[in-house]
Every structure is written in structure tokens, then in C-alpha cells.
Amino acid sequence: MNQLERVEKIREKTGVTYEEAKEALEAAGGDVLDAIVYLENQGKIKRPEKQVYTSKPEQDTSMELIEAAKTYETEDHESFGDIVKKFLKWCGRMIKKGCENFFIVAKHNEEIMSVPVIVLALLLLFAFWIVLPLLVVGLFCGFRYSFRGNITKSVDVNKACDKAAEACESMKKEFKS
Structure with a gap:
């Protein structure tokens, strides 16, 4: 994966500008995950409520796991409306x-x-x-x-x-x- 693809991936995942993504990638030594952590520390993106780490390459399962946790939490409890x-x-x-x-x-x-x-x-x-x-x-x-x-x-x-x-x-x- 070249530099441009990494910058695009950071922009896609975080919603920051091209310049911010490029600066974060350079500060992290070319590592995409470290660049996202750098952006979080700078306050340019919001930290996720639940953090999920995986060893599988190029799969974003964090959102799937968060959604599964939300549905698991709400299945056991009936709302007042129900x-x-x-x-x-x-x-x-x-x-x-x-x-x-x-x-x-x-x-x-x-x-x-x-x-x-x-x-x-x-x-x-x-x-x-x-x-x-x-x-x-x-x-x-x-x-x-x-x-x-x-x-x-x-x-x-x-x-x-x-x-x-x-x-x-x-x-x-x-x-x-």
C-alpha cells in the first residue's frame, strides 16, 4: 500500500482533511493505526466509545462488534413503550x-x-x-x-x-x- 492509499484510508476512516491525514501519517512513520491514534491525541477526531482491536488485516469489525453489543444489551430489557x-x-x-x-x-x-x-x-x-x-x-x-x-x-x-x-x-x- 503506497503513501496515497494510506492517506485515503485515514481520511475515509476519520473524516479529516487530506493535509491532516498526510501530516499524521508522516508523524506516525507511515503506520495507519498510529496516525489515527495521533489524530485522536491531537483532538481532531473523536475517540470511539468502545475500542476493538483485531489481528485480521483490512477488516473493520469494530462497528460490527459495537452494533452486536448494542443489540445484545437491548434484547434483554423491554422498554416502557413495549x-x-x-x-x-x-x-x-x-x-x-x-x-x-x-x-x-x-x-x-x-x-x-x-x-x-x-x-x-x-x-x-x-x-x-x-x-x-x-x-x-x-x-x-x-x-x-x-x-x-x-x-x-x-x-x-x-x-x-x-x-x-x-x-x-x-x-x-x-x-x-
């Missing part, structure tokens, strides 16, 4: 399920009211002390509750609702006698 995105997707799935399934109020096997489960959940969340006593009083007045939709496939909630209604009926009978 966590928020996962939470919002979960909320979307819950809202969708809440709109697809219905809470049914019936009396004497006649459906009186049918509301999406999401409405029931919101009512229980914001008006717990009103809705829950109304549901309990409704059981004692002969109302029966059930669910309709995909929710009944995974968990048989209707059996639990029927058991609660039967328990209220037996308590009413005991109280009367």
Missing part, C-alpha cells in the same frame, strides 16, 4: 371479550334484561355498594342471573349462578318456616 403497548393490547382483548359476552337477568324463565359483561364490570367497579346489594336482593326476589357467550365455554359460570339462586331459595324457605 410494556405500555402490551398492556393496551391486553385491555383491548378484555374489552372485546366484555362486549361479546352478556349478563342476563331473568324471572320465571323470561329474560328481563341483557347487558354486555363490560357494562356489569364497570357498574361493579364504580357503583359497587349499589349494584352488589341490588343483585343480592334480586336473588331473594326470584330473579336468576346467567351469562351468554364465549365466557361459558371456558368456565361454567352459569352453574355457580344457579347454585347461588338455589341457596337463596332455600334460605327463603327456612326463613318462612
